[in-house]
Amino acid sequence: MWRFLLLQAARLALGLVGAVLLAACVAALAAEGAQSGAGAYFSALLAQLNAFAHLDFGTSIISGIPALGELGLRLPVTLELVGLGAIVALVLGGPLGILLGTERPLRAAAPLLQIVAATPVFVASLALLWLAANVLHWPDMTFPVFADRGDLDSTVRVLALPVLTVGAAGAAAIQLALRRATAEAMDEPYRRGLRLMGLSTLEINRVYLLPQVLTGLCRSFGDIALALFAAAAVAEWVFGWPGAAVLFLKSVALHDWHVAALVLFVFAAIKFLADFAGELGAEALSARSAAT
């Protein structure tokens, strides 16, 4: 177990080092003369790595405040969106993924799912906006007007569409991971072998199949996180949420490289942490399953 933990910690550390390197490469673009030649860029890169080592992440050229401060203001908004979206994704995608992977009749519904999965996030969000405006007659929610959180109705209206957008994208990723894991588990000979020996299908699925499927889901945490953050970028843009993802877009557009680099690092770090947590979860499930 210790060996496993050390290995995963080493992988996480290597990932975070890589993320720092990537962020430094981006932030180095902000240095004067950095884009004039390889030598100048390399010097800027080294200087940037040195700055990171001293926890100096630079200043936003747009707002003038430290990049870390900018991120501190925006990141909680994105994390709220992604967090709520993840819950929706789990509720929608979890049962769907397992059902579609195990039940033959329901696999006929897979083509329908393809139509949903083929829809880009921005198309889905615009469609939701249209439905909210023309069917539910909600007032325009694309402006960043945040009602008093004490007003439940307004809060729901503000949150619903962006959270649903992110949640749908996350659900697609979750159901894919579950279906992949379920498909692998369904093909294994042990299901038939244990049936012949006297166990019921229900017991085999509960005791052996489900942990295997959940292990597969854990191993996909990183991919699911990527899908959620990519969807959050679009949702923040469409619905006007002042989150870190839209901060990244604006920073890139205006060449505010320090801020862009920091946001990039945070997103990459979250992905590596998700992978780490997923591997730990998968290992815990495997260990539990072995003893069951």
Place this chain on the structure above:
Amino acid sequence: MSAIGIVSMRSLPRLRAAIRAFGFAGLALIAVAVGLSDVIARAPADATGIGPVLAPPSSQFLLGTDALGRDVLSETLHALAVTLIHAGLATAITLAAGSLFGFIAARLPWKSGVVVRWFAGILGAVPALLLAILFVGIATRDYAAIAAGLAAAPLAFSRTYDRARALSVSRHAEFARATGIQGATLMRRDLAYEFRDTFLTIAARALAAVTITLSTMSFLGFGAVPPHRDLGLMIAAARASYLEAWWVAAFPALALLLLILFARLAAALDEGERP
């Protein structure tokens, strides 16, 4: 041999083949429509004032007109052409820089492939959309297709790298080496079989992914540059009026959806999915 090992999978390959054929047929139809766009479209790209402003679909303007009086059908066809061309270029880059390079990197000497794999993993830790936007920010929007292709490459690289590593330590690779088959022959064998059997699948899957990335980039303002609008930019332009005039966004969105759907079907749903 025993009662346990026999599983009936007879129907699955045929179903997959049918789905794949349907997907490629759809892509071919889109390609034909795009090829004939100059004939089918009643106006050149970005031609304003062709008809009344925001006219709904009618016999005169089958898909209606937009806020600048442009024929939505013509604009959708032209935008589809731009999308397809950009997506095709991006797919080629993903295949070369991602899939092919990943396969070769797995066999680089002195474990240098491991370093490249690590680097691809770092890039793959950022959503492809944001990575592509970063590349466009560093270059310009003119390089959006290249950026999208490069952004999708890390994931494609990692997939083929891991597959190639698994193949190189497989039982049959061990058996071949034990009988004097050398690494170069094994690599040629793997390359031939993997790309022969899965090239179309990989290409179709990449096409679907880069189309989504490219159209989203354009929607966010980092992709196509007017007057060469693609579907993403067309939908972005429709944002101001689509709540009242649904057709200005719905039809380009439908065209985009069909392109992505057919590409995924052509990949025979090969993301570990089963029909």
Place this chain on the structure above:
Amino acid sequence: MSALEITDLRVSRPGAQRAELERFSLSLEPGETVVLLGEVGSGKEAIMRVLGGLPESGYDISGTLKFANADADRASRHTKPHPRTAWLAGAYPSPLNPNATVLSQLSRVLARKLGVPVASGEAELNVVLRRLEGAPPLEALDAPPKNVRAETIAWGFLATAFAQTPDLLLADHPLSGLAPLHARALVAALLAEQKRAGFAILYAATGTETARMLGGRLIVLRQGRVVEEGPVERLATAQAHAYTQTLFKGALGEPPPPRNTGRGEPVLQVYGLEIQPRHKNGESARDSLTFELRRGASLALIGEDGSGRRDLARTLIGLRRAAGGRVVLDAVDVGILSENMLARLRRRIALITGDDDVLDPRMTIWDTVAEPLRAHLRLPRNILNDYGEAALKRVGLASLKPNTSIAALSAFDRRRLQVARAIVTAPVLAVLDEPLRGLDAFAQSVMLDLLRNFRSQEGPALLVITADFAVARTLAETALVLKDGRIVERGALRDLPQNSTEPFTRSLIEASGSLAQSGLPQAGGEG
């Protein structure tokens, strides 16, 4: 009252040219043993699947089944086995979940069958294992299947079945892939328990040796029909049907004719090769091996899994560096060669193994045979075609389409394809690693003929790796017997049965011998 009555059981796939099983009837008395013998597709798998309650989906099933004192019922996809029926599965390949421990899974199975908690199931399993002579301790099962030896898992399956105190035991190739020594012990335990408890056994077997060990009644099936039926003792010596004769041809055990290999060039020369045994107390007293293998000669490395035979073979063909001593392969000292040069040297070596996953499933039949020719010899296409076609014809695969993928081939066809690939390389040394493992009697017979033909035509030196003394004796002239990494005996295989005094060698000889020689209790007529 019969333990099992099958009347006119028919299993067919809609649209198939012939039924998988055609009107099969059987009456099995308590304490009786019936062995179903036949190739893959003979119909025995269909019988076991229906009786086990898991027939192939989409198949048409008709006939009636009657278990013990239950009413006769129409056979169908929904047939459930009688609660007093136990299933005995084969350990190789393992039918268990790869992530959970063997012990937890067997305890759970037992708990469900007995209607007790899982902990009680484990306790019951322990009681039975302690009772069985030769069985491993319970702790040996407390690991995932990949970390437990196949014979240990087989003991676990046996104990699980016995703990259910069944009236009927359905045995689905439980000894497949096991070394004869372990198979012998398991059969002895099975027969002893049958004598004690009086249950009936319906046993699906691949090999005639298993049938001989079990005794009882034998039903030979081919292409869904019964071709012959009768007591094992009678059919083992006098068969009426040509197919049964093929199965009992006595392919195994007949030593190869003596060969004069004195003039053959030395293919493999070993000088003072150090062999490290694995002592439990950590000592490493080393054996030293010196011998010479000439072209046309043969050597068998006999031992169980873990005896060191494979490590030794890998060292001899340069896949593993020797700890000490020298190995000269085809007049080249392998110890001084680089990996690249060794690879070139290994072109003269052919490998035929009992593993079915050594051939690339993506390749076609033609590519598999042609690859060595293209890679090593760079022959023109027409000559390459001639060599390849001739090799496929010799192994009986010429009737299959050349572009058939390996994934679509049966285990037997893949084994033959390995021989075809060996033929085209014209090797100086052929390594046969359990070449008959998992094959049914008919396939074994054909495979042995192919190997003999290959040896006589191509004339390579043979290095045979096996746990089965009979296989070694059929293919090789001399042997090294290994146990725990140490060479316990060496000598001519023709003489070892008479002259060997080494206990381990004697146990291997007896395990591969006939029922009468082994002294196992007779079955069938008792209980």
